[in-house]
Amino acid sequence: MEQLKFDETAAKSLEAMYSSPDVVAQRVRVLDLLGPAAGERVLDIGVGPGLLAYDLATLVGDAGECVGVDLSPDMVAASARRLAAFPHARVVECAATALALPDAHFDAAVSTQVYEYVADMPRALSELRRVLKPGGRALILDTDWRSIVWHASDQALMERVLVCWDGHLHDPHLPAHLGPLLRAAGFVVRRVKVVPMLSHRWQPTSYASGIMRAIEAYARRNGARVGLTDADIDAWRADQQALIESDAFFFSLNRFVFLATC
Numbered sequence: 001m002e003q004l005k006f007d008e009t010a011a012k013s014l015e016a017m018y019s020s021p022d023v024v025a026q027r028v029r030v031l032d033l034l035g036p037a038a039g040e041r042v043l044d045i046g047v048g049p050g051l052l053a054y055d056l057a058t059l060v061g062d063a064g065e066c067v068g069v070d071l072s073p074d075m076v077a078a079s080a081r082r083l084a085a086f087p088h089a090r091v092v093e094c095a096a097t098a099l100a101l102p103d104a105h106f107d108a109a110v111s112t113q114v115y116e117y118v119a120d121m122p123r124a125l126s127e128l129r130r131v132l133k134p135g136g137r138a139l140i141l142d143t144d145w146r147s148i149v150w151h152a153s154d155q156a157l158m159e160r161v162l163v164c165w166d167g168h169l170h171d172p173h174l175p176a177h178l179g180p181l182l183r184a185a186g187f188v189v190r191r192v193k194v195v196p197m198l199s200h201r202w203q204p205t206s207y208a209s210g211i212m213r214a215i216e217a218y219a220r221r222n223g224a225r226v227g228l229t230d231a232d233i234d235a236w237r238a239d240q241q242a243l244i245e246s247d248a249f250f251f252s253l254n255r256f257v258f259l260a261t262c
């Protein structure tokens with residue numbers, strides 16, 4: 001199955017989805033837990049369109065430094081545009097497993113919705129630890145797709161669509177074993193919190209509506225590989241539309257935030 005392509009089109013749709021109120025609230029939780037202070041050097045791994053990095057650059061101010069890294073040239077371009085007004089911010093194209101950054105440089109690092117796409121997590125966490133100062137803070141947020149509660153009239157069909165969607169990333173259940181991975185890499189896990197993405201009714205501008213569009217597009221490209229036909233996907237989408245129109249839509253999914261120090 002294909003992993004998601006983080007190209008220019010993806011950058012635009014991520015920007016829209018990540019500007020929805022529930023994802024804005026997620027960023028507030030992340031910043032609250034990380035507590036970036038004026039003058040600190042902070043790193044955002046898998047910076048994407050740069051919405052969190054913008055807040056980080058604002059909070060550390062020009063006595064600090066904010067660096068974003070991303071594997072995708074289109075995401076690097078999008079976040080560099082967003083951060084252009086900050087002389088103390090920059091974006092570097094590199095992989096989470098090979099950070100083109102100096103040792104023991106950063107006070108804090110974040111990586112939200114990124115490590116679930118990374119195959120070699122021991123290497124990524126060793127790189128994260130290398131670039132942090134001793135005692136530096138790491139905040140990691142990822143989704144466990146087993147935590148989804150998404151109402152459908154045909155739950156078996158919903159399961160098949162979600163099995164297909166699991167193929168869009170390397171590890172759809174990373175949070176469940178992230179604690180041991182962090183400890184093996186030499187981190188001390190300080191706090192773990194759940195951040196739910198909840199739409200108990202249909203909201204046109206929400207994480208749920210954005211991810212439903214992404215899942216439909218992905219299933220149309222990849223469904224055949226798991227036996228999903230276009231007719232199955234049409235039926236799944238029509239069911240959701242009927243639930244939306246009868247005010248019976250329900251979606252909930254958990255993100256997990258780990259705050260660790262090294």
Ligand SMILES: C[S@@+](CC[C@H](N)C(=O)[O-])C[C@H]1O[C@@H](n2cnc3c(N)ncnc32)[C@H](O)[C@@H]1O
Nearest residue numbers: 006046047048070071072075095096112113117
């Ligand atoms: C779902 S987006 C999240 C973006 C951003 N962290 C946020 O929460 O708004 C995932 C990002 O991780 C990047 N990415 C995926 N695998 C990566 C890797 N191995 N190294 C660096 N970046 C990676 C993608 O290019 C994309 O920009």
